[in-house]
Amino acid sequence: MRAWIAATVLIAGVVLAAVGPATSAPAATKLTPAEIEKAFFTGQPFTAATPSNIKFKMVFNADGKMTREPAGKSGVKDSGTWKLDKIGFCTTWKGGKPNCFALVAAGDNKWSVMKGTSLVATWSK
Numbered sequence: 001m002r003a004w005i006a007a008t009v010l011i012a013g014v015v016l017a018a019v020g021p022a023t024s025a026p027a028a029t030k031l032t033p034a035e036i037e038k039a040f041f042t043g044q045p046f047t048a049a050t051p052s053n054i055k056f057k058m059v060f061n062a063d064g065k066m067t068r069e070p071a072g073k074s075g076v077k078d079s080g081t082w083k084l085d086k087i088g089f090c091t092t093w094k095g096g097k098p099n100c101f102a103l104v105a106a107g108d109n110k111w112s113v114m115k116g117t118s119l120v121a122t123w124s125k
Contacts, residue, residue, distance in 0.1 A: 028104045028105060028106070028112075029104065029105040030088075030102055030103070030104050030105075031088070031102075031103045031104070031105065031111070033084035033085065033086070033087075033088055033089060034084075036084065036088055036089050036103050037084060037089075040060055040103075040123065041060040041061070041062060041082065041089075042060075042062060043059060043060075043061045043062060044059070045057050045058065045059050046058055046123055046124065046125045047071065047123065047124045047125075048068070048113070048121045048122070048123050049121060049122050049124070050120070050121055051119055051120070051121075054070070054072070054074045054075045055070070055071035055072060055075070056068040056069060056070055056071055056075055057069045057071055058123070060082055064081050064082055064083060065079065065080075065081055065082075066079065066080055066081065066082050066091065067079045078093045078094060079093070079094055080092050080093035080094050080096065085100050087100060087101075087102050088100065088101050088102040088103050089101060089103070099115065100115070101113050101114060101115050101120065102114045103123070106122065109124055109125045110122055110123070110124050111123045111124075
């Protein structure tokens with residue numbers, strides 16, 4: 001019986017060595033505040049889409065001002081301000097309260113805008 005157990009353990013070890021370690025999907029890459037500023041807060045337009053697929057043309061200017069325009073019939077045009085913070089960036093739309101977000105790479109030319117663990121938008125260029 002002990003020989004059978006030893007043989008089983010040896011075979012399992014050989015199989016695991018041949019297959020290699022278990023792999024998982026790469027961890028999502030969270031952008032630093034400096035990376036966010038360099039990539040998006042340049043005055044160049046990009047697209048933002050809500051989880052319900054309402055799309056906007058977004059422009060974040062280097063002077064801390066931002067605008068959004070609906071890309072379709074849904075959504076509201078607005079303006080406000082942005083600033084960087086320790087986790088990413090914060091926005092304040094006209095008449096609204098500040099909200100802070102992290103930005104996480106989500107594929108080729110796509111980024112997830114996260115408020116805590118909740119997805120609030122997807123940005124693309």
